[in-house]
Amino acid sequence: xxxxxxxxxxxxxxxxxxxxxxxxxxxxxxxxxxxxxxxxxxxxxxxxxxxxxxxxxxxxxxxxxxxxxxxxxxxxxxxxxxxxxxxxxxxxxxxxxxxxxxxxxxxxxxxxxxxxxxxxxxxxxxxxxxxxxxxxxxxxxxxxxxxxxxxxxxxxxxxxxxxxxxxxxxxxxxxxxxxxxxxxxxxxxxxxxxxxxxxxxxxxxxxxxxxxxxxxxxxxxxxxxxxxxxxxxxxxxxxxxxxxxxxxxxxxxxxxxxxxxxxxxxxxxxxxxxxxxxxxxxxxxxxxxxx
Amino acid sequence: xxxxxxxxxxxxxxxxxxxxxxxxxxxxxxxxxxxxxxxxxxxxxxxxxxxxxxxxxxxxxxxxxxxxxxxxxxxxxxxxxxxxxxxxxxxxxxxxxxxxxxxxxxxxxxxxxxxxxxxxxxxxxxxxxxxxxxxxxxxxxxxxxxxxxxxxxxxxxxxxxxxxxxxxxxxxxxxxxxxxxxxxxxxxxx
Numbered sequence: 001x002x003x004x005x006x007x008x009x010x011x012x013x014x015x016x017x018x019x020x021x022x023x024x025x026x027x028x029x030x031x032x033x034x035x036x037x038x039x040x041x042x043x044x045x046x047x048x049x050x051x052x053x054x055x056x057x058x059x060x061x062x063x064x065x066x067x068x069x070x071x072x073x074x075x076x077x078x079x080x081x082x083x084x085x086x087x088x089x090x091x092x093x094x095x096x097x098x099x100x101x102x103x104x105x106x107x108x109x110x111x112x113x114x115x116x117x118x119x120x121x122x123x124x125x126x127x128x129x130x131x132x133x134x135x136x137x138x139x140x141x142x143x144x145x146x147x148x149x150x151x152x153x154x155x156x157x158x159x160x161x162x163x164x165x166x167x168x169x170x171x172x173x174x175x176x177x178x179x180x181x182x183x184x185x186x187x188x189x190x191x192x193x194x195x196x197x198x199x200x201x202x203x204x205x206x207x208x209x210x211x212x213x214x215x216x217x218x219x220x221x222x223x224x225x226x227x228x229x230x231x232x233x234x235x236x237x238x239x240x241x242x243x244x245x246x247x248x249x250x251x252x253x254x255x256x257x258x259x260x261x262x263x264x265x266x267x268x269x270x271x272x273x274x275x276x277x278x279x280x281x282x283x284x285x286x287x288x289x290x291x
Numbered sequence: 292x293x294x295x296x297x298x299x300x301x302x303x304x305x306x307x308x309x310x311x312x313x314x315x316x317x318x319x320x321x322x323x324x325x326x327x328x329x330x331x332x333x334x335x336x337x338x339x340x341x342x343x344x345x346x347x348x349x350x351x352x353x354x355x356x357x358x359x360x361x362x363x364x365x366x367x368x369x370x371x372x373x374x375x376x377x378x379x380x381x382x383x384x385x386x387x388x389x390x391x392x393x394x395x396x397x398x399x400x401x402x403x404x405x406x407x408x409x410x411x412x413x414x415x416x417x418x419x420x421x422x423x424x425x426x427x428x429x430x431x432x433x434x435x436x437x438x439x440x441x442x443x444x445x446x447x448x449x450x451x452x453x454x455x456x457x458x459x460x461x462x463x464x465x466x467x468x469x470x471x472x473x474x475x476x477x478x479x480x481x
Contacts, residue, residue: 044309065350065366098363100352143369143393176369176393235394237307 002133002275004085010273010281011089014137015070016097018271019062022053023285025206026243026268033180033233033240042238049233049266064267067099068139070121073203076130077277083123086135090114090121102142124196134288136272138203144177144265150195153257162187162259163222169261170226170242175235178265180243182206183226186260189250198262201246203270205286210247219245233266243268295343296387312388317341318349320368324376331383341384348373348391367392405434418476424448 022030030053034046056063070090074082093099094115103117104110115121149169153161166185173181186197210216222245232238243266252258274282282288292300294314304310317339319327327337350368353360370391373380377395380386389395408431412423425431427445435443468478 041307041309062352062364065352065364065368067352098352098354100350146369174394176371178392234392 001080002277002279004080004088006279006281007080007082007085007133007135007275008089008092010135010275011086011137012093012096014135014271014273014283015089015093015099015139016060017283017285018137018139018269019056019064019067019097019099020060021057021285022063022268023205023270023287025286026266027053029206029243030180030266033243037233037238037240039232039238041236042233042240045233045236045238046240062097062099063269064141064265065100066141066143067097067102068141068269069102069145070115071138071140071199072121072123073126073136073138073200074123074133075126076128076133076274078125078127078133082125082133082135086121086123087116091116099139124200132274132276134272134274136203136270136287138199138270140199141178141265141267144181144263147173147177147263148195148198148261150191150258150260152191153259155255155257157257159218162257163218163225165259166222166245166261167225167229169263170231171229173263174231177263178267179231179235180233180240180266182243182264182268183222183245184262184264185222185245185247186262187247187249187258188252189258190252190256191258193250194252194258194260195262197248197250198260201248202262202264202268203287204246206244212249215247215249219247222247294345294388296345297343298387301387310388312345312390314345316345316347316390317386318347318351318365320348320350321372321376324373324380328376328379328383337384341386344384344386345388345390346380346386348389369393370395405431 027050030046030050034043034050037043037046053063055061072086074086090099091114094101099115101111101113101115103112103115103120105117147169149165151165153165162185166183170181170183182202184198184201186194186199186201188194189197204210210219223242226242226245227239229241230237230239231241233240270287271285272283272287274284274288292310292312294312294316330337348368348370349365351365352363354363367390370377370389370393373391374395377389408425412425415423426447427435432445467481469481471477471479
């Protein structure tokens, strides 16, 4: 059994890593975009973003003042009170890093001051037979999260409507979600499942191609279409509106065709750790190889 | 450029130009807009003079160090949150630059008075359009309610309407012009 103290420390560590540095796949996509852009204004935006990320990493200061909603994904050996350790870790990280206390009551807007609240931090569990527990944190900024959308399409509307819905969401969002974004798309399941698929899709590294070749092609097609909108970095025009489109699906009811879009800003922060029973811990920003 | 900015300096700028600002910059989000406008409406002054100032829609992380606040990080926040208040804020206090993110252009239409919308629609018809509409929003519906007791139906374009042509104009860049009688095509810059 893994000690709750170690788990709490690991939560603080991955939160710090996530808010002060970017995974290498995101960083290299931003660098590539800066190279690809031809307009001065798009280049200026991307240079400012890259310089900001560099400063954040060097000084261990959050790269964005919106240190997000604390979302956690836990898989593998889920024993012990993992949720409690995560809560303690978030509370400590909020004081020590510090993170901005973002979490408020939805109606009174009263801020708890420590990123805690009813249902917060949120933990998605996927128990498995592994001999370790894997914890991933995704501090999700509100600017991009506010652009999320769900549509329960009629099955007869089909793939064409799925595509146009995704594009509509991106175009309506314009510069507000802090592009270049990553577009997470969920197809199928039910209203709650599809949104969760769209969110989880954002955790897949940009360079990991969808194992389902049809979805892989859809991702490429959508990426190309999104980048033709010209919205560009921070919405000021350019070729790079989006760094990647990630699509996941679940089977659904014969009378339904749910589709969901969850946008991620360029500060696509995530970090993971694996805790083994012998107390060993390994860390990764990029996510561990799929196995 | 250095704050405070003059009207002349600001008018010399072209859209899309990169501007480096120096000098004092004020930060303010929703609450600042609300409070400043409340004071303004009561005829009370602000503790600072914002004429020609730059307003930064800034979100910070601050650390509470035993009663004092230390700034940890700060960045531009979503400017669209200030959409409803910004036109009045600009007019009331005379700020000349906004630093923010995400853009504020659609709200320019939202903030336009019914008069301004009528002018745009009429002008298009003068130039031989069959009809001209701006999608009705709360403000339009409110206006109609105030001006008729009859029932009315709100007609909007279909969400999936296919247009023969789509042309995009940035209405925030429209400059006022005067039509000189008798010909509607004879316009002069102000």
